[in-house]
Amino acid sequence: MPESTPAFRQAESIHDARDMIQRRPTPAYGRAIAAVVWKDLAAELRSRELIGAMLVFALLVILIFNFALELDVRTRQTVTSGVLWVTFAFAGTLGLNRSMAIEKDRGCLDGLLLTPVDRSALYFGKTLGNLVFMLIVEAIVLPTYSALYNVNLFRPALLGVILLGSIGYAAVGTLLASMAVQARTRDVLLPILLFPVVLPVLVAAIKASNAILQGFEPSEIWPWLNLLIVYDVVFVAVAMMVFDYVVEE
Amino acid sequence: MEPMPRALKALTWLTTALFAVSLYMVLFYAPREAVMGDVQRVFYFHVSSGWVGALAFLVTAFAGGVYLARGERRWDRVALASVEIGIIFTFANIVSGSIWARPIWNTWWTWDPRLVTATVMELIYVAYLMLRQGIEDPDRRARFGAVYGILGFLSVPLTFLSIRIFRTIHPVVIGDNDPTAQGAFDMTPKMLQAFLFSLLTFTFLYFTLLWHRLRLQTLAERVEQLKMKVLSG
Numbered sequence: 001m002p003e004s005t006p007a008f009r010q011a012e013s014i015h016d017a018r019d020m021i022q023r024r025p026t027p028a029y030g031r032a033i034a035a036v037v038w039k040d041l042a043a044e045l046r047s048r049e050l051i052g053a054m055l056v057f058a059l060l061v062i063l064i065f066n067f068a069l070e071l072d073v074r075t076r077q078t079v080t081s082g083v084l085w086v087t088f089a090f091a092g093t094l095g096l097n098r099s100m101a102i103e104k105d106r107g108c109l110d111g112l113l114l115t116p117v118d119r120s121a122l123y124f125g126k127t128l129g130n131l132v133f134m135l136i137v138e139a140i141v142l143p144t145y146s147a148l149y150n151v152n153l154f155r156p157a158l159l160g161v162i163l164l165g166s167i168g169y170a171a172v173g174t175l176l177a178s179m180a181v182q183a184r185t186r187d188v189l190l191p192i193l194l195f196p197v198v199l200p201v202l203v204a205a206i207k208a209s210n211a212i213l214q215g216f217e218p219s220e221i222w223p224w225l226n227l228l229i230v231y232d233v234v235f236v237a238v239a240m241m242v243f244d245y246v247v248e249e
Numbered sequence: 250m251e252p253m254p255r256a257l258k259a260l261t262w263l264t265t266a267l268f269a270v271s272l273y274m275v276l277f278y279a280p281r282e283a284v285m286g287d288v289q290r291v292f293y294f295h296v297s298s299g300w301v302g303a304l305a306f307l308v309t310a311f312a313g314g315v316y317l318a319r320g321e322r323r324w325d326r327v328a329l330a331s332v333e334i335g336i337i338f339t340f341a342n343i344v345s346g347s348i349w350a351r352p353i354w355n356t357w358w359t360w361d362p363r364l365v366t367a368t369v370m371e372l373i374y375v376a377y378l379m380l381r382q383g384i385e386d387p388d389r390r391a392r393f394g395a396v397y398g399i400l401g402f403l404s405v406p407l408t409f410l411s412i413r414i415f416r417t418i419h420p421v422v423i424g425d426n427d428p429t430a431q432g433a434f435d436m437t438p439k440m441l442q443a444f445l446f447s448l449l450t451f452t453f454l455y456f457t458l459l460w461h462r463l464r465l466q467t468l469a470e471r472v473e474q475l476k477m478k479v480l481s482g
Contacts (some may be wrong), residue, residue, distance in 0.1 A: 110361055172400070173394055175396075175400070176397075176400075178379070179393050179396065179397070180380075182384065182389065182393075183380065183383035183384050183393075184354065184383045184384065185379070185382075185383040186383070186384065189380065189383055192376045192379060193376050193379075193380060193397065194371045196370075196372045196373040196376060196398075196401075196404065197373060197401055197403075199369050199399055199404060200403075200404055231403075235400075235403070236402065238399065238400060239400075242317065242395075242396045242399065242400075244318050245392045245396055246392070246393065246396055247397070248392065
């Protein structure tokens with residue numbers, strides 16, 4: 001019986017182990033993601049260089065918009081969602097560039113790549129980390145904007161749209177930032193690569209936020225929300241599949 | 250230097266002949282549109298170059314996928330050549346649209362979703378070229394190009410969807426028209442023939458240019474190798 005030979009059993013157990021690591025999302029996979037997120041958060045908690053920069057930058061963008069658009073009561077109604085999303089997008093680019101540049105410059109990326117986990121776990125870890133940074137910045141910008149311009153932004157639907165938009169932005173942004181930091185022209189490259197590709201997410205998020213803020217009918221909001229969800233799913237799935245080729249040496 | 254393959258020569262002449270015929274069909278064979286007049290004739294090449302742009306970017310995404318799966322350099326060459334052709338034709342599409350829009354919409358440009366998405370599509374592939382320029386290692390350049398080509402193509406469906414989702418000023422000649430569109434018309438049989446013929450011609454033009462570009466790239470690589478050989482020896 002060939003099944004009972006030791007070599008066969010060993011091969012089978014190796015196959016099983018590989019299957020467990022590579023295919024199925026196991027607890028180990030979840031732990032690997034959590035470890036990468038935790039590493040990013042711990043590093044940020046000690047250095048506090050990323051969120052601080054993103055936050056100051058975001059507030060400056062809002063200030064500039066205030067002068068550029070003369071945000072009086074009537075204009076505010078229609079441009080709030082645009083101002084918010086441009087602010088998030090710009091601040092997000094800053095954070096993405098920094099978060100990947102740190103990995104590259106100090107050789108951390110090579111260390112991460114040497115760990116025996118699936119590469120997609122690293123991708124999800126970095127994406128979640130970037131998403132958390134974006135959400136923290138948004139959690140501070142939103143109440144500040146509400147207070148400064150006397151607009152109530154705390155509507156559950158709007159917060160949901162902001163979460164969905166940030167997911168899509170972080171998903172594409174993390175992938176493209178890990179490409180941009182490996183290029184010669186990396187500081188200028190990320191926004192050029194990112195903005196045209198992420199535009200469907202941004203447009204859908206802006207239109208949906210605007211519809212919610214202006215109190216439109218749900219039938220006016222749903223097409224944009226659907227588009228947003230579709231692009232979130234597509235971008236996460238594609239980025240997960242191709243991330244391997246981006247970090248490969 | 251090896252001579253041009255006979256099939257490529259034949260294809261080039263065939264495309265030239267097709268182009269001459271389609272010029273005749275567009276300018277003389279197709280009737281003059283009753284409302285818009287002669288400027289409507291822009292439509293034939295406008296749609297054809299838009300089609301070639303979309304086709305070229307589809308080929309890039311496809312070649313990128315094959316490159317990632319197999320790792321053969323020639324697929325990367327196809328992807329790059331196709332992007333270059335796609336950029337030119339998308340540009341022709343936008344410019345010819347502008348020329349048509351001036352008398353019909355009374356403006357060169359309007360911030361209509363269809364126009365904006367076409368322009369964003371163009372910018373994605375300009376970014377693609379800039380990305381490639383910034384990377385020296387040829388393997389990495391090919392891999393990143395493939396990834397960005399695939400990701401970028403995901404925004405092109407939006408270009409085509411946009412005409413259905415958004416309310417648009419841009420006419421849909423094939424299928425049902427949006428009531429807000431301006432400058433729509435119904436095609437007579439002769440117009441349809443001229444239109445289909447220019448689509449065919451432009452598709453041939455695409456493949457001819459692609460082949461020439463691939464050949465040029467292979468020759469350039471050979472020159473590079475010879476130069477290295479001379480310099481090192």
